[in-house]
Amino acid sequence: MNTICQIEIDYIKPSRSIETLLLKNLNNKRVVYVYNYEGWYFRFFNSINEVLDFFEDKFEPTISFEDEEKLDKFLENLDLSY
Template identity: 45%
Template sequence: MNQLIPITTEYLTPSKTIAILNLVRFEKSKQVYVYNYEGTQFRVFESLVDLIRFFELGKEPLCSFDSEEDLDEFLEQLPFKEGKRPLNLKLNYRYRDGANYKQFGWVIFANSNSLSPREASEKLKKKLIYSEYFVPQDWDLPKLQNHSYDPEIDHEWHEFESFEWSDEEVMDKREISSFLHEIQKGYEI
């Protein structure tokens, strides 16, 4: 996890600022620039040149957020690798059979729109059965049942756990925004 160290904050107007932050992890560090527009929109830039291009040419930033919590969570996980690749999103879920044995799994989606874990969770929860369950085959996700089917204790429903930022390789060819738009809510009993 990155440590966020503020270097300076420049006030463009009383409600518009540019903060320069130093992200530190172990012995590595990286500077980022955050444009805060009235405390309601935060844009992240990896270089001063990108920040200037935003103001002069309207070039979009690495990513933007609508809440300071989402911004902080993103900056804490931002990898130090070169290039302007937004963090992917990892969908964590589990299967729990009738005997309460659990199997855990995840799928990593590309996230070029920098959708935050909170935003992705809000969109997904609207499509879950009882705000918690889904059938992975309905959404083209892997089933987590690793043993042969036992009708006494097994079922199809899996439980959504969380979304989190990830710099791991994408496992699913779908973009997270497309996935969330395409999936259908399961049937409630």
């Protein structure tokens, strides 16, 4: 199981943010990003380039959640080996 550590949170608007997260377990570490839209919709990104492309309408993430608990479970179980 991964540990989730929030590194930074950047507010785009008061109700919209990009969270930079460090996921780690005994063997691996990985930085990922989550776009939080008003606390109701969360999009997952593997890299900052994906985030930038998303805001330039060049990329749509395939992993998204409408529930923060489901997002947390996903992050806790994400394979960090790559």
